[in-house]
Amino acid sequence: MNNFKQHLDIICSYEPYQYIISNTEKKDEKFNRIVINLKNEGYQVEKFSKEQVFHENIIKKDLISFISGAFEKKYKQLNAWSEDFEFMIRISKKGKCSFSKSINKNKQSKSLDHNRKKNYILPEGTCIEPLVDMGIFTQSGTVVNTMYDKYKQINRFIEIIDDSIKDLDIKNFTIIDFGCGKSYFTFVLYYYFTVIRKIDVKIIGLDLKIDVIAKCNETAKKYGYDHLHFELGDINGYQCNFPVDMVITLHACDTATDYALFNAVEWNAKMIFSVPCCQHELNEQIESDKLSLFTRYGIIKERTSALITDAIRGNLLECCGYKTQLLEFIDFDHTPKNILIRAIKKNVSLETKKMCLEEVRNIIEEFSLKPTLYDLLRQNNYIE
Numbered sequence: 001m002n003n004f005k006q007h008l009d010i011i012c013s014y015e016p017y018q019y020i021i022s023n024t025e026k027k028d029e030k031f032n033r034i035v036i037n038l039k040n041e042g043y044q045v046e047k048f049s050k051e052q053v054f055h056e057n058i059i060k061k062d063l064i065s066f067i068s069g070a071f072e073k074k075y076k077q078l079n080a081w082s083e084d085f086e087f088m089i090r091i092s093k094k095g096k097c098s099f100s101k102s103i104n105k106n107k108q109s110k111s112l113d114h115n116r117k118k119n120y121i122l123p124e125g126t127c128i129e130p131l132v133d134m135g136i137f138t139q140s141g142t143v144v145n146t147m148y149d150k151y152k153q154i155n156r157f158i159e160i161i162d163d164s165i166k167d168l169d170i171k172n173f174t175i176i177d178f179g180c181g182k183s184y185f186t187f188v189l190y191y192y193f194t195v196i197r198k199i200d201v202k203i204i205g206l207d208l209k210i211d212v213i214a215k216c217n218e219t220a221k222k223y224g225y226d227h228l229h230f231e232l233g234d235i236n237g238y239q240c241n242f243p244v245d246m247v248i249t250l251h252a253c254d255t256a257t258d259y260a261l262f263n264a265v266e267w268n269a270k271m272i273f274s275v276p277c278c279q280h281e282l283n284e285q286i287e288s289d290k291l292s293l294f295t296r297y298g299i300i301k302e303r304t305s306a307l308i309t310d311a312i313r314g315n316l317l318e319c320c321g322y323k324t325q326l327l328e329f330i331d332f333d334h335t336p337k338n339i340l341i342r343a344i345k346k347n348v349s350l351e352t353k354k355m356c357l358e359e360v361r362n363i364i365e366e367f368s369l370k371p372t373l374y375d376l377l378r379q380n381n382y383i384e
Helices: 005-012 060-073 106-117 129-133 145-165 184-196 208-221 256-266 300-317 350-367 372-379
Strands: 017-022 033-039 042-048 051-057 075-081 086-093 096-103 173-180 200-206 230-231 246-249 271-275 322-328 337-347
Touching: 005 060, 005 075, 005 086, 005 096, 017 042, 017 060, 033 060, 033 145, 051 060, 060 075, 060 271, 075 096, 129 184, 129 208, 145 184, 145 337, 173 184, 173 256, 184 208, 184 230, 200 208, 208 230, 246 256, 256 271, 256 300, 256 372, 300 322, 300 337, 300 350, 300 372
Parallel strands: 173 200, 173 246, 200 230, 246 271
Antiparallel strands: 017 033, 017 075, 033 042, 042 051, 075 086, 086 096, 271 337, 322 337
């Protein structure tokens, strides 16, 4: 690792807005990637495991020691982007350090004017406390330059929900958010309903981590969000004895999404919004003699399995009386997991239900599949 510290000092002198640490030395390393984003006067660190993202904040003076520590123990590649340049450091198997610097072809400043012209539902110039705490807004309500992608992502989700409720005469609304995690989005959703739409909303966020639930309830109290409450709850076993208008599930891993969708059907929820995360179930099952091309290559098999999983979910929700759409949530450039399932309770014709169920059975038979949502709905007599 000769000259690593020297190269890192050069990079940091340009004050990049993002660093990505990757290429782990050991395959079983807990975090396969670390993303560091400039946030106000410090940095927000996102550590990505196979199933979760862990967050922490560091101050500027600790940045170099943080990155150096990661490289001394586990990682072999650093990418960084400043307004004008893109940098890369790579460590070879023999420990040789290489450094490159090139023009940043995707300057942050190029897109800012365009972004600011759009009339977002969550507008700039407003002090929205959850967005400030996320590091997306400054105290004055200005979007932090390096957080525009996250700002657009949150607005996109709110726009999809707004499109579904804006023409309805709603006075009271109850929402359950499965797997809420740190729940920043849940807080933004509460703000949207109460402040922007002037709707009396009750939101319950569920998660399996006691410390997360306690922190979220403290934050809700701090914001004065009186009808936002967080509980310890499993997607698979949560009991609900009151009417539910909307169920949200964001990035619930694998079959957790299926259990959340099933619960929404059980409760006869009026609306369902789901952004699935990792989808391993069908990837481990899928096989076909006639269509073996889709299972021959690992990456094609993985993506085919994910697409089939969501297509089956969409059709099964249609079978249960929901008008269902699969929408692009964010640009494909940001993540391949970019599908949002929107299901609205409607009068779905018997003919449509039969067609959707037949399509599901055809693909199950062709690829030898046993989808969890299909089994849950059959066992509980929602489908034949």
